[in-house]
Amino acid sequence: MSNRLKPLPHAVWQAQQARIVLSAAKRLDWRRWPLSRQVDYLFSLYGPLPVIQAQLGENSALAQFYEHCIHEQQAAHRNQCARLLRSLATKRTELLWRPEVASALAVVARWLPQRCRELADWQPRSRNPFRQLESLVRHLFDQYGDVPAWVINSWTAGRLHDGLNIAELTVHLGRGGALRTFRGLPGPLSRKVEHHLRLAPAGYPFLYALRYAQLAARDQLAWLGPVLDSRLSRYLGRDDEFWLRVVDFFAAAPMVDPYQLGPVCDWIHQKRTVGVNGEPAQPGFSLKGRSMNGVLTQTAQWHRQLTQASHRTPEASLTLGSTWEPMPIPDFSGGGKCSVRITQLRTYGDLLDEGRTLRHCVASYLDSCRRGRSAIFSLTLNDTRTVTLEVQANRTIVQARGLFNRRPNDEESAWIQRWAADNCLLIPKHLLGWCEA
Structure with missing residues:
Protein backbone atom coordinates (compact mmCIF):
# COMPACT_ATOMS: atom_id res chain seq x y z
CA MET A 1 0.00 0.00 0.00
CA SER A 2 2.85 2.39 0.81
CA ASN A 3 4.29 2.03 -2.74
CA ARG A 4 1.04 3.41 -4.23
CA LEU A 5 1.51 6.66 -2.33
CA LYS A 6 5.20 7.00 -3.16
CA PRO A 7 5.78 9.93 -5.62
CA LEU A 8 6.94 8.89 -9.07
CA PRO A 9 10.36 10.09 -10.26
CA HIS A 10 9.99 12.95 -12.72
CA ALA A 11 11.50 10.96 -15.62
CA VAL A 12 9.03 8.09 -15.03
CA TRP A 13 6.13 10.54 -14.89
CA GLN A 14 7.26 12.12 -18.18
CA ALA A 15 7.49 8.70 -19.83
CA GLN A 16 3.98 7.82 -18.68
CA GLN A 17 2.64 11.13 -19.96
CA ALA A 18 4.40 10.60 -23.28
CA ARG A 19 2.75 7.18 -23.71
CA ILE A 20 -0.67 8.65 -22.93
CA VAL A 21 -0.18 11.51 -25.34
CA LEU A 22 1.20 9.23 -28.04
CA SER A 23 -1.87 7.02 -27.94
CA ALA A 24 -4.07 10.11 -28.24
CA ALA A 25 -1.94 11.52 -31.07
CA LYS A 26 -2.61 8.45 -33.18
CA ARG A 27 -6.21 9.64 -33.40
CA LEU A 28 -5.11 13.23 -34.25
CA ASP A 29 -3.60 13.53 -37.75
CA TRP A 30 -2.50 17.17 -37.70
CA ARG A 31 -0.40 16.65 -40.85
CA ARG A 32 -3.59 16.83 -42.94
CA TRP A 33 -4.49 20.26 -41.59
CA PRO A 34 -3.82 23.54 -43.42
CA LEU A 35 -0.62 25.25 -42.38
CA SER A 36 -2.39 28.08 -40.58
CA ARG A 37 -4.27 25.58 -38.41
CA GLN A 38 -1.03 23.68 -37.70
CA VAL A 39 0.64 26.88 -36.50
CA ASP A 40 -2.33 27.75 -34.26
CA TYR A 41 -2.26 24.23 -32.85
CA LEU A 42 1.52 24.47 -32.27
CA PHE A 43 1.19 27.60 -30.13
CA SER A 44 -1.65 26.07 -28.14
CA LEU A 45 0.63 23.29 -26.88
CA TYR A 46 2.35 23.35 -23.50
CA GLY A 47 4.34 20.73 -21.63
CA PRO A 48 7.70 18.97 -21.26
CA LEU A 49 9.62 18.48 -24.48
CA PRO A 50 9.52 14.61 -24.43
CA VAL A 51 5.74 14.71 -24.06
CA ILE A 52 5.30 17.15 -26.95
CA GLN A 53 7.72 15.16 -29.12
CA ALA A 54 5.72 12.01 -28.42
CA GLN A 55 2.56 13.84 -29.42
CA LEU A 56 3.92 15.39 -32.61
CA GLY A 57 6.59 12.88 -33.61
CA GLU A 58 10.16 13.47 -32.45
CA ASN A 59 11.57 14.34 -35.88
CA SER A 60 8.51 16.07 -37.29
CA ALA A 61 8.63 19.69 -38.42
CA LEU A 62 6.10 20.77 -35.78
CA ALA A 63 8.14 19.15 -32.99
CA GLN A 64 11.28 20.98 -34.15
CA PHE A 65 9.42 24.29 -34.26
CA TYR A 66 8.12 23.66 -30.73
CA GLU A 67 11.67 22.97 -29.47
CA HIS A 68 13.19 26.11 -31.02
CA CYS A 69 10.28 28.56 -30.85
CA ILE A 70 8.34 27.67 -27.69
CA HIS A 71 10.17 25.30 -25.34
CA GLU A 72 11.79 27.27 -22.48
CA GLN A 73 11.61 30.51 -24.50
CA GLN A 74 10.60 33.89 -23.18
CA ALA A 75 7.20 35.28 -24.07
CA ALA A 76 8.62 37.99 -26.34
CA HIS A 77 10.46 35.40 -28.45
CA ARG A 78 7.43 33.12 -28.61
CA ASN A 79 5.31 36.03 -29.82
CA GLN A 80 7.83 36.93 -32.53
CA CYS A 81 7.95 33.28 -33.65
CA ALA A 82 4.15 33.10 -33.75
CA ARG A 83 4.02 36.25 -35.85
CA LEU A 84 6.62 34.89 -38.31
CA LEU A 85 5.11 31.41 -38.65
CA ARG A 86 1.55 32.70 -39.02
CA SER A 87 2.69 35.05 -41.78
CA LEU A 88 4.59 32.27 -43.58
CA ALA A 89 1.55 29.99 -43.31
CA THR A 90 -0.38 32.37 -45.56
CA LYS A 91 2.22 32.14 -48.35
CA ARG A 92 3.11 29.38 -50.80
CA THR A 93 6.22 28.30 -48.93
CA GLU A 94 7.84 24.97 -48.14
CA LEU A 95 9.61 26.30 -45.05
CA LEU A 96 7.05 25.13 -42.50
CA TRP A 97 7.21 21.57 -43.81
CA ARG A 98 10.96 21.17 -43.24
CA PRO A 99 12.31 20.41 -39.73
CA GLU A 100 15.86 21.30 -40.89
CA VAL A 101 15.04 25.03 -41.06
CA ALA A 102 13.23 25.31 -37.72
CA SER A 103 16.27 26.59 -35.81
CA ALA A 104 17.08 29.14 -38.54
CA LEU A 105 13.51 30.47 -38.61
CA ALA A 106 13.61 30.83 -34.81
CA VAL A 107 16.69 33.05 -35.25
CA VAL A 108 14.94 34.99 -38.01
CA ALA A 109 12.09 35.65 -35.57
CA ARG A 110 14.53 36.80 -32.88
CA TRP A 111 16.02 39.42 -35.22
CA LEU A 112 12.70 40.40 -36.82
CA PRO A 113 12.60 43.81 -35.04
CA GLN A 114 15.85 44.69 -36.91
CA ARG A 115 14.37 44.03 -40.36
CA CYS A 116 14.79 46.50 -43.21
CA ARG A 117 11.65 45.39 -45.11
CA GLU A 118 8.22 44.17 -44.09
CA LEU A 119 7.57 40.45 -43.82
CA ALA A 120 4.20 40.83 -45.58
CA ASP A 121 5.97 41.97 -48.77
CA TRP A 122 8.00 38.78 -49.16
CA GLN A 123 6.89 36.13 -51.65
CA PRO A 124 8.78 32.88 -52.38
CA ARG A 125 10.00 32.49 -55.96
CA SER A 126 11.32 28.94 -55.70
CA ARG A 127 9.98 25.59 -54.56
CA ASN A 128 13.29 24.77 -52.86
CA PRO A 129 12.93 25.47 -49.09
CA PHE A 130 16.60 26.38 -48.67
CA ARG A 131 16.47 28.91 -51.48
CA GLN A 132 13.30 30.24 -49.92
CA LEU A 133 15.17 30.68 -46.64
CA GLU A 134 17.98 32.54 -48.43
CA SER A 135 15.40 34.76 -50.13
CA LEU A 136 13.63 35.46 -46.84
CA VAL A 137 16.86 36.38 -45.04
CA ARG A 138 17.93 38.73 -47.84
CA HIS A 139 14.46 40.32 -47.99
CA LEU A 140 14.32 40.98 -44.26
CA PHE A 141 17.92 41.93 -43.50
CA ASP A 142 19.89 42.71 -46.69
CA GLN A 143 18.91 46.27 -47.56
CA TYR A 144 21.48 46.78 -50.34
CA GLY A 145 21.77 43.21 -51.65
CA ASP A 146 25.51 42.93 -50.97
CA VAL A 147 25.73 40.62 -47.95
CA PRO A 148 28.37 38.01 -48.96
CA ALA A 149 27.06 34.71 -50.28
CA TRP A 150 28.96 32.67 -47.67
CA VAL A 151 27.18 34.60 -44.89
CA ILE A 152 23.73 33.89 -46.36
CA ASN A 153 24.69 30.26 -47.05
CA SER A 154 25.52 29.80 -43.37
CA TRP A 155 21.79 30.20 -42.59
CA THR A 156 20.82 27.24 -44.76
CA ALA A 157 23.80 25.13 -43.68
CA GLY A 158 22.99 25.45 -39.95
CA ARG A 159 26.20 27.35 -39.17
CA LEU A 160 24.71 30.35 -37.35
CA HIS A 161 27.34 30.19 -34.58
CA ASP A 162 30.36 29.37 -36.72
CA GLY A 163 33.10 31.19 -34.86
CA LEU A 164 30.99 34.33 -34.79
CA ASN A 165 27.31 35.29 -34.65
CA ILE A 166 26.18 34.94 -38.28
CA ALA A 167 22.73 36.46 -37.64
CA GLU A 168 24.21 39.57 -36.04
CA LEU A 169 26.77 39.82 -38.84
CA THR A 170 23.99 39.57 -41.45
CA VAL A 171 22.07 42.45 -39.86
CA HIS A 172 25.26 44.53 -39.54
CA LEU A 173 26.24 44.03 -43.19
CA GLY A 174 22.67 44.36 -44.40
CA ARG A 175 22.53 47.88 -43.02
CA GLY A 176 25.65 48.82 -44.96
CA GLY A 177 28.18 48.22 -42.17
CA ALA A 178 31.77 47.32 -43.02
CA LEU A 179 33.04 43.85 -42.23
CA ARG A 180 36.08 45.20 -40.43
CA THR A 181 33.88 47.20 -38.02
CA PHE A 182 31.82 44.20 -36.91
CA ARG A 183 32.40 43.84 -33.17
CA GLY A 184 32.18 40.05 -33.17
CA LEU A 185 35.26 39.43 -35.31
CA PRO A 186 38.02 37.41 -33.60
CA GLY A 187 40.64 39.92 -34.74
CA PRO A 188 41.18 43.07 -36.82
CA LEU A 189 40.89 43.03 -40.61
CA SER A 190 42.75 45.13 -43.12
CA ARG A 191 40.79 46.73 -45.96
CA LYS A 192 42.42 44.33 -48.42
CA VAL A 193 41.47 41.23 -46.41
CA GLU A 194 37.95 42.61 -45.96
CA HIS A 195 37.62 43.03 -49.74
CA HIS A 196 38.57 39.41 -50.41
CA LEU A 197 36.49 38.12 -47.49
CA ARG A 198 33.39 39.46 -49.23
CA LEU A 199 34.37 37.44 -52.32
CA ALA A 200 34.93 34.09 -50.57
CA PRO A 201 33.11 31.06 -52.06
CA ALA A 202 29.50 30.67 -50.98
CA GLY A 203 29.81 27.28 -49.29
CA TYR A 204 32.65 28.24 -46.97
CA PRO A 205 32.26 28.50 -43.19
CA PHE A 206 33.71 31.63 -41.62
CA LEU A 207 37.20 30.28 -40.92
CA TYR A 208 37.57 28.90 -44.46
CA ALA A 209 36.38 32.25 -45.86
CA LEU A 210 38.88 34.09 -43.67
CA ARG A 211 41.76 31.86 -44.83
CA TYR A 212 40.68 32.44 -48.43
CA ALA A 213 40.76 36.21 -47.88
CA GLN A 214 44.11 36.17 -46.05
CA LEU A 215 45.77 34.14 -48.79
CA ALA A 216 44.19 36.21 -51.57
CA ALA A 217 45.51 39.36 -49.92
CA ARG A 218 49.00 37.81 -49.95
CA ASP A 219 48.66 36.56 -53.57
CA GLN A 220 48.93 32.98 -52.31
CA LEU A 221 45.58 31.45 -53.29
CA ALA A 222 47.46 28.49 -54.81
CA TRP A 223 48.11 27.44 -51.19
CA LEU A 224 44.45 27.41 -50.20
CA GLY A 225 44.13 23.60 -50.47
CA PRO A 226 47.14 22.81 -48.22
CA VAL A 227 46.11 25.50 -45.73
CA LEU A 228 42.57 24.14 -45.47
CA ASP A 229 44.08 20.67 -45.10
CA SER A 230 46.13 21.75 -42.08
CA ARG A 231 45.34 22.83 -38.53
CA LEU A 232 44.95 26.40 -39.84
CA SER A 233 41.45 25.45 -41.05
CA ARG A 234 40.42 24.36 -37.54
CA TYR A 235 41.94 26.85 -35.13
CA LEU A 236 42.20 30.63 -34.96
CA GLY A 237 44.24 32.13 -32.14
CA ARG A 238 46.05 35.25 -31.05
CA ASP A 239 49.20 34.06 -32.84
CA ASP A 240 47.45 33.84 -36.20
CA GLU A 241 49.97 36.11 -37.92
CA PHE A 242 52.72 33.66 -36.97
CA TRP A 243 50.92 30.80 -38.76
CA LEU A 244 50.46 32.95 -41.87
CA ARG A 245 54.23 33.52 -41.86
CA VAL A 246 54.63 29.72 -41.84
CA VAL A 247 52.66 29.68 -45.10
CA ASP A 248 54.94 32.45 -46.42
CA PHE A 249 57.93 30.26 -45.47
CA PHE A 250 56.54 27.39 -47.57
CA ALA A 251 55.52 29.62 -50.48
CA ALA A 252 59.07 31.00 -50.71
CA ALA A 253 60.69 27.53 -50.81
CA PRO A 254 61.32 25.96 -54.25
CA MET A 255 60.18 22.42 -55.07
CA VAL A 256 58.48 21.56 -51.77
CA ASP A 257 55.40 19.35 -51.51
CA PRO A 258 52.62 21.78 -50.48
CA TYR A 259 50.88 19.11 -48.41
CA GLN A 260 53.87 18.90 -46.09
CA LEU A 261 52.47 22.11 -44.61
CA GLY A 262 50.03 20.18 -42.40
CA PRO A 263 52.60 17.87 -40.75
CA VAL A 264 55.01 20.77 -40.25
CA CYS A 265 52.28 22.84 -38.58
CA ASP A 266 51.55 19.91 -36.23
CA TRP A 267 55.27 19.70 -35.33
CA ILE A 268 55.50 23.46 -34.73
CA HIS A 269 52.35 23.41 -32.58
CA GLN A 270 53.81 20.58 -30.49
CA LYS A 271 57.10 22.43 -30.13
CA ARG A 272 55.42 25.69 -29.07
CA THR A 273 52.85 24.23 -26.66
CA VAL A 274 54.17 20.92 -25.27
CA GLY A 275 57.77 20.43 -26.29
CA VAL A 276 59.61 17.82 -28.39
CA ASN A 277 62.21 15.24 -27.31
CA GLY A 278 61.78 16.06 -23.64
CA GLU A 279 62.43 19.76 -24.20
CA PRO A 280 60.14 22.30 -22.51
CA ALA A 281 57.60 24.17 -24.62
CA GLN A 282 58.95 27.06 -26.67
CA PRO A 283 56.08 29.58 -27.08
CA GLY A 284 58.38 31.97 -28.95
CA PHE A 285 59.60 29.39 -31.48
CA SER A 286 59.84 30.76 -35.04
CA LEU A 287 61.20 29.67 -38.42
CA LYS A 288 63.51 32.66 -38.77
CA GLY A 289 66.95 31.55 -39.94
CA ARG A 290 65.84 27.94 -40.58
CA SER A 291 66.02 26.05 -43.87
CA MET A 292 63.14 24.08 -45.39
CA ASN A 293 65.25 20.90 -45.48
CA GLY A 294 66.01 21.25 -41.76
CA VAL A 295 62.37 21.81 -40.85
CA LEU A 296 61.18 18.81 -42.92
CA THR A 297 63.91 16.61 -41.41
CA GLN A 298 62.96 17.52 -37.82
CA THR A 299 59.27 17.02 -38.62
CA ALA A 300 59.98 13.55 -40.03
CA GLN A 301 62.07 12.66 -36.96
CA TRP A 302 59.21 13.69 -34.66
CA HIS A 303 56.78 11.54 -36.62
CA ARG A 304 59.10 8.54 -36.35
CA GLN A 305 59.43 9.07 -32.61
CA LEU A 306 55.65 9.11 -32.25
CA THR A 307 55.31 5.81 -34.08
CA GLN A 308 58.13 4.19 -32.10
CA ALA A 309 56.88 5.32 -28.68
CA SER A 310 54.35 2.54 -28.08
CA HIS A 311 56.04 1.66 -24.77
CA ARG A 312 55.89 5.27 -23.53
CA THR A 313 52.80 7.19 -22.56
CA PRO A 314 52.34 10.97 -22.17
CA GLU A 315 51.19 10.70 -18.56
CA ALA A 316 51.38 8.19 -15.74
CA SER A 317 47.65 7.38 -15.64
CA LEU A 318 47.47 6.68 -19.40
CA THR A 319 47.89 3.15 -20.76
CA LEU A 320 47.70 1.66 -24.24
CA GLY A 321 44.19 0.47 -23.36
CA SER A 322 43.01 3.91 -22.20
CA THR A 323 39.83 4.83 -24.04
CA TRP A 324 37.35 7.72 -24.32
CA GLU A 325 33.74 8.35 -25.25
CA PRO A 326 33.47 7.62 -29.01
CA MET A 327 31.78 10.02 -31.38
CA PRO A 328 28.25 8.76 -32.29
CA ILE A 329 29.13 7.96 -35.92
CA PRO A 330 28.65 4.35 -37.10
CA ASP A 331 31.52 2.31 -38.52
Missing part, protein backbone atom coordinates in the same frame (compact mmCIF):
# COMPACT_ATOMS: atom_id res chain seq x y z
CA PHE A 332 31.28 1.08 -42.11
CA SER A 333 31.82 -2.26 -43.78
CA GLY A 334 31.21 -3.17 -47.39
CA GLY A 335 32.78 -3.99 -50.70
CA GLY A 336 32.49 -7.09 -52.85
CA LYS A 337 35.67 -9.02 -53.47
CA CYS A 338 37.58 -6.23 -51.77
CA SER A 339 36.67 -5.96 -48.10
CA VAL A 340 36.31 -2.34 -46.99
CA ARG A 341 36.02 -1.17 -43.40
CA ILE A 342 35.98 2.29 -41.81
CA THR A 343 36.39 1.92 -38.04
CA GLN A 344 36.61 4.48 -35.26
CA LEU A 345 39.80 4.20 -33.20
CA ARG A 346 38.86 4.12 -29.52
CA THR A 347 42.10 3.57 -27.55
CA TYR A 348 45.51 5.18 -27.25
CA GLY A 349 47.07 1.94 -28.49
CA ASP A 350 44.90 2.09 -31.62
CA LEU A 351 46.19 5.60 -32.37
CA LEU A 352 49.80 4.47 -31.95
CA ASP A 353 49.28 1.42 -34.20
CA GLU A 354 47.65 3.59 -36.87
CA GLY A 355 50.46 6.15 -36.79
CA ARG A 356 53.17 3.45 -36.78
CA THR A 357 51.62 1.69 -39.80
CA LEU A 358 50.98 4.77 -41.93
CA ARG A 359 53.98 6.78 -40.68
CA HIS A 360 52.16 9.92 -39.59
CA CYS A 361 51.45 11.76 -36.33
CA VAL A 362 47.87 10.71 -35.59
CA ALA A 363 48.94 9.78 -32.02
CA SER A 364 49.29 13.51 -31.33
CA TYR A 365 45.47 13.79 -31.54
CA LEU A 366 45.02 11.90 -28.26
CA ASP A 367 43.92 14.99 -26.32
CA SER A 368 41.44 16.07 -29.03
CA CYS A 369 39.85 12.61 -28.95
CA ARG A 370 39.57 12.58 -25.16
CA ARG A 371 38.00 16.05 -25.15
CA GLY A 372 35.46 15.08 -27.83
CA ARG A 373 36.76 17.65 -30.33
CA SER A 374 37.77 15.01 -32.88
CA ALA A 375 37.34 11.34 -33.71
CA ILE A 376 39.87 9.29 -35.67
CA PHE A 377 38.72 6.63 -38.15
CA SER A 378 40.80 4.08 -40.05
CA LEU A 379 39.97 2.98 -43.61
CA THR A 380 41.17 -0.56 -44.38
CA LEU A 381 41.11 -2.41 -47.71
CA ASN A 382 41.49 -6.18 -47.47
CA ASP A 383 42.53 -5.81 -43.82
CA THR A 384 45.32 -3.37 -44.77
CA ARG A 385 45.29 0.11 -43.24
CA THR A 386 45.27 2.67 -46.05
CA VAL A 387 43.83 6.02 -44.88
CA THR A 388 43.36 7.78 -41.55
CA LEU A 389 40.38 10.15 -41.21
CA GLU A 390 39.76 12.92 -38.69
CA VAL A 391 36.13 13.89 -38.06
CA GLN A 392 35.41 16.93 -35.92
CA ALA A 393 32.50 17.32 -33.51
CA ASN A 394 30.51 19.29 -36.13
CA ARG A 395 30.51 16.09 -38.29
CA THR A 396 33.02 17.44 -40.80
CA ILE A 397 35.82 15.26 -42.18
CA VAL A 398 38.80 17.57 -41.93
CA GLN A 399 41.70 15.23 -42.70
CA ALA A 400 42.24 12.15 -44.86
CA ARG A 401 45.85 10.89 -44.94
CA GLY A 402 47.53 7.71 -46.16
CA LEU A 403 51.07 6.37 -45.86
CA PHE A 404 53.57 9.21 -45.29
CA ASN A 405 50.67 11.71 -45.39
CA ARG A 406 49.75 10.96 -49.03
CA ARG A 407 46.34 11.93 -50.42
CA PRO A 408 43.58 9.28 -50.83
CA ASN A 409 43.43 7.66 -54.26
CA ASP A 410 40.24 7.44 -56.34
CA GLU A 411 39.07 4.11 -54.86
CA GLU A 412 39.62 5.28 -51.28
CA SER A 413 37.92 8.60 -52.00
CA ALA A 414 34.85 6.82 -53.37
CA TRP A 415 34.46 4.74 -50.19
CA ILE A 416 34.98 7.82 -47.99
CA GLN A 417 32.27 9.68 -49.92
CA ARG A 418 29.85 6.76 -49.58
CA TRP A 419 30.44 6.49 -45.82
CA ALA A 420 30.05 10.26 -45.43
CA ALA A 421 26.78 10.25 -47.39
CA ASP A 422 25.38 7.39 -45.27
CA ASN A 423 26.10 9.32 -42.05
CA CYS A 424 25.42 12.92 -43.19
CA LEU A 425 29.07 13.94 -42.81
CA LEU A 426 30.40 17.03 -44.55
CA ILE A 427 33.41 16.70 -46.87
CA PRO A 428 35.05 20.04 -47.71
CA LYS A 429 35.79 20.44 -51.42
CA HIS A 430 39.54 20.59 -50.88
CA LEU A 431 39.80 17.35 -48.93
CA LEU A 432 39.83 14.75 -51.71
CA GLY A 433 41.54 16.92 -54.31
CA TRP A 434 43.00 20.30 -54.97
CA CYS A 435 40.77 23.21 -54.00
CA GLU A 436 39.81 25.61 -56.76
CA ALA A 437 40.80 29.18 -56.00
